[in-house]
Amino acid sequence: MSRAPRWLLSRWVVVPGTLLLLVLGWNIHVAANATGVVRGRVVDSAGQPVAGATVLLFERSFVVNTEKQRTTSDPRGRFRFEGNASHAVQLQAEAPDGARSDRVTLRLLFRAQDADLPSPLVVEP
Amino acid sequence: MSAAAAGWWGRKRTRQGLLVFCFLLPSLAIFLLYRVIPLGWNAVLSFQSWSPMRPAQWVGFEHYEEMLFYDDIFWVALWNTLVWIAAAPVAIVLALGIALLVNSDLKAAPVYRTIVFLSYPLMTVAVGIIWRWMYDERGGFINWALRSAGLIDRPLGFLQSFDLAMASVILTDIWQVIGFYMIILLTGLQQIPQHLYEAARVDGVPRHAVFLHVTLPMLRPSLFLCAVIGLLNSFTSFDLVYVMTNGGPGHATELLITYIYKLGFGQTKFDYAAAVTVVQFLLLLVLTFAANRLAGGNAGAVEKE
Amino acid sequence: MMRRRIPWVRHAVLLVVSAIMLLPFYWVLKTAITNENIYTYPPRLLPLDPHPYNFVDVWYLIPFPRYLLNSIIVSVLAVVGNVVLNAMAAYALTQNFRAKKLVVLLLLSCMLIPFQATIIPAYLITARIGLLNSYLGLALPLLSTIICIFIYKSAFEAVPRSLVEAARMDGLSEWRIIAHVLLPLSRPAIATNVILAFIWSWNSFMWPLIVTRDADMQTLPLGLARFLSYMEDTTGALYAFVCLVLAPGILVFLMAQSAFIRGLTQGATKG
Numbered sequence: 299m300s301r302a303p304r305w306l307l308s309r310w311v312v313v314p315g316t317l318l319l320l321v322l323g324w325n326i327h328v329a330a331n332a333t334g335v336v337r338g339r340v341v342d343s344a345g346q347p348v349a350g351a352t353v354l355l356f357e358r359s360f361v362v363n364t365e366k367q368r369t370t371s372d373p374r375g376r377f378r379f380e381g382n383a384s385h386a387v388q389l390q391a392e393a394p395d396g397a398r399s400d401r402v403t404l405r406l407l408f409r410a411q412d413a414d415l416p417s418p419l420v421v422e423p
Numbered sequence: 424m425s426a427a428a429a430g431w432w433g434r435k436r437t438r439q440g441l442l443v444f445c446f447l448l449p450s451l452a453i454f455l456l457y458r459v460i461p462l463g464w465n466a467v468l469s470f471q472s473w474s475p476m477r478p479a480q481w482v483g484f485e486h487y488e489e490m491l492f493y494d495d496i497f498w499v500a501l502w503n504t505l506v507w508i509a510a511a512p513v514a515i516v517l518a519l520g521i522a523l524l525v526n527s528d529l530k531a532a533p534v535y536r537t538i539v540f541l542s543y544p545l546m547t548v549a550v551g552i553i554w555r556w557m558y559d560e561r562g563g564f565i566n567w568a569l570r571s572a573g574l575i576d577r578p579l580g581f582l583q584s585f586d587l588a589m590a591s592v593i594l595t596d597i598w599q600v601i602g603f604y605m606i607i608l609l610t611g612l613q614q615i616p617q618h619l620y621e622a623a624r625v626d627g628v629p630r631h632a633v634f635l636h637v638t639l640p641m642l643r644p645s646l647f648l649c650a651v652i653g654l655l656n657s658f659t660s661f662d663l664v665y666v667m668t669n670g671g672p673g674h675a676t677e678l679l680i681t682y683i684y685k686l687g688f689g690q691t692k693f694d695y696a697a698a699v700t701v702v703q704f705l706l707l708l709v710l711t712f713a714a715n716r717l718a719g720g721n722a723g724a725v726e727k728e
Numbered sequence: 729m730m731r732r733r734i735p736w737v738r739h740a741v742l743l744v745v746s747a748i749m750l751l752p753f754y755w756v757l758k759t760a761i762t763n764e765n766i767y768t769y770p771p772r773l774l775p776l777d778p779h780p781y782n783f784v785d786v787w788y789l790i791p792f793p794r795y796l797l798n799s800i801i802v803s804v805l806a807v808v809g810n811v812v813l814n815a816m817a818a819y820a821l822t823q824n825f826r827a828k829k830l831v832v833l834l835l836l837s838c839m840l841i842p843f844q845a846t847i848i849p850a851y852l853i854t855a856r857i858g859l860l861n862s863y864l865g866l867a868l869p870l871l872s873t874i875i876c877i878f879i880y881k882s883a884f885e886a887v888p889r890s891l892v893e894a895a896r897m898d899g900l901s902e903w904r905i906i907a908h909v910l911l912p913l914s915r916p917a918i919a920t921n922v923i924l925a926f927i928w929s930w931n932s933f934m935w936p937l938i939v940t941r942d943a944d945m946q947t948l949p950l951g952l953a954r955f956l957s958y959m960e961d962t963t964g965a966l967y968a969f970v971c972l973v974l975a976p977g978i979l980v981f982l983m984a985q986s987a988f989i990r991g992l993t994q995g996a997t998k999g
Binding site: 439450451453456460462464524527535536538539542543548552553567598606683684687703704 | 838938
């Protein structure tokens with residue numbers, strides 16, 4: 299009774315054990331949240347949602363960004379990508395009237411993390 | 424050996440002999456393979472003309488001739504290695520100062536000890552990268568500090584400058600090994616018998632005299648040890664130079680060891696590199712024995728039988 | 729009065745020294761967690777907008793897990809090899825045999841030969857026996873250390889002879905004598921050996937640089953040097969990598985500090 303706890307409480311068990319638990323927990327979290335969904339909204343400079351805007355998703359590989367997917371925003375300005383496999387993407391919107399937004403970088407904590415763009419893409423003519 | 428032990432030994436001679444042989448074999452094989460044979464092969468190679476694709480040919484002292492009379496880079500590397508060795512005493516004196524400060528009844532002494540020692544066991548490659556960044560012209564702390572203090576008005580490219588590169592790399596090396604010297608000296612200080620200090624205090628000997636006549640002589644083995652480590656360090660500190668400057672600019676920070684690496688694995692001149700290795704090894708031997716002599720006797724002897 | 733004043737001077741000096749020792753770590757960590765543009769001057773002293781994304785980049789941009797695995801494999805090989813082979817050799821040296829003087833002399837003189845000094849033939853030998861680019865080739869020169877043999881030897885000699893004789897009387901085999909009598913009584917020696925073998929193999933750079941051919945076999949220090957050659961000093965990811973590489977070493981050091989320091993000084997005083 300008195301031996302087991304002492305052995306368990308040694309820092310050589312506690313520290314690696316804690317680390318192992320953290321890694322395990324992190325991996326579970328990653329597995330549960332890695333479906334590759336990226337969501338966001340497109341608005342114009344007045345803050346009104348833009349429907350039918352083309353949204354491009356670029357993936358960063360080492361030094362260049364390559365376009366991977368494109369989609370269109372719905373009437374409420376929302377868009378949704380699925381199957382994103384990267385940990386750092388860039389998003390850019392182009393409204394039907396030709397107005398474009400800046401490229402917004404979205405960095406994720408792990409590959410294919412589900413993410414919502416914190417602020418909408420603003421298209422400006 | 425007593426008679427009884429001898430008798431016991433006699434009876435079990437073969438079994439015991441076999442056992443000893445089997446137990447020693449793996450270690451000895453490794454040392455033969457990676458210390459003794461390389462040394463011999465290296466010596467042979469240095470007198471040959473050889474490369475992986477060609478059969479060996481004896482060329483006598485040709486490589487040595489080329490090295491000693493025609494190879495400027497060799498002399499630069501040799502000089503830099505000697506400079507590196509000469510920096511060791513500086514580091515040892517600094518470490519002695521820190522050790523004396525830490526070796527007191529300060530409550531926080533273990534904390535300071537840990538902090539000073541922390542850099543030593545770390546990966547030298549990483550340390551090199553850290554210090555590249557410290558020396559950086561724009562993002563580096565050192566340039567920022569010097570400029571903020573108004574000491575310089577243009578950033579200094581420490582590692583790109585012919586004059587400063589060697590000193591910068593050596594400073595990094597000192598930063599890394601100083602903790603180790605400190606620990607060795609600290610151990611030495613703690614082994615000095617307290618009654619010597621007591622006696623000196625009773626006799627009213629001034630403090631600097633105590634330091635000169637009690638502490639320093641008693642520390643001689645530890646100081647010698649530091650010197651030998653500094654010496655070995657200068658012949659093996661490949662990592663730091665490789666990462667920080669790779670011998671550059673030009674050959675301003677080339678050490679013998681990096682030069683050997685470049686000759687052997689950059690230019691596949693294994694034979695010539697072997698000749699440089701022989702010179703480096705002889706230098707190491709001479710300096711070790713000189714240090715041993717200076718320290719008075721066999722302070723470095725490992726284990727007394 | 730004097731007694732009260734002196735420690736302040738000492739503290740001040742030691743604090744400055746500590747600051748010099750710690751500052752580089754802080755500087756690298758600061759860069760690793762910020763988006764700071766490294767071409768701007770002046771650099772910021774405090775991290776602005778700290779974020780973990782440089783670490784994410786490192787994890788995915790380079791085969792970090794692979795390097796880590798390689799490093800761990802080589803270190804484990806080296807540590808296990810050291811503990812077993814050195815204990816065996818040291819036990820043999822506590823026995824009496826005819827060539828003992830010769831063997832001790834051989835070991836002592838081997839100690840004068842720094843391994844890095846004979847790197848060219850060592851490479852050629854490894855190539856001859858076909859171990860280039862393999863874990864065994866990486867670990868082989870590190871598998872046994874002379875210093876540690878002598879550390880074990882003195883630890884074994886400190887064990888009362890009567891204990892060993894008694895065990896032998898009971899009919900224990902030599903292996904069991906080592907494993908059940910000598911080793912449990914030489915824990916500090918084992919700790920020393922484990923620590924020395926670990927840092928030597930974990931930090932070793934020149935040998936892996938020469939012996940490995942494929943990126944798949946590279947260890948952490950090699951990966952770091954390679955990353956540096958791609959990236960130069962321009963990216964926070966490099967410094968995040970440095971932090972990731974240093975973290976395990978610092979952790980182990982802080983956890984086993986006293987054993988660590990004892991091990992290193994012992995290794996040094998014996999060497």
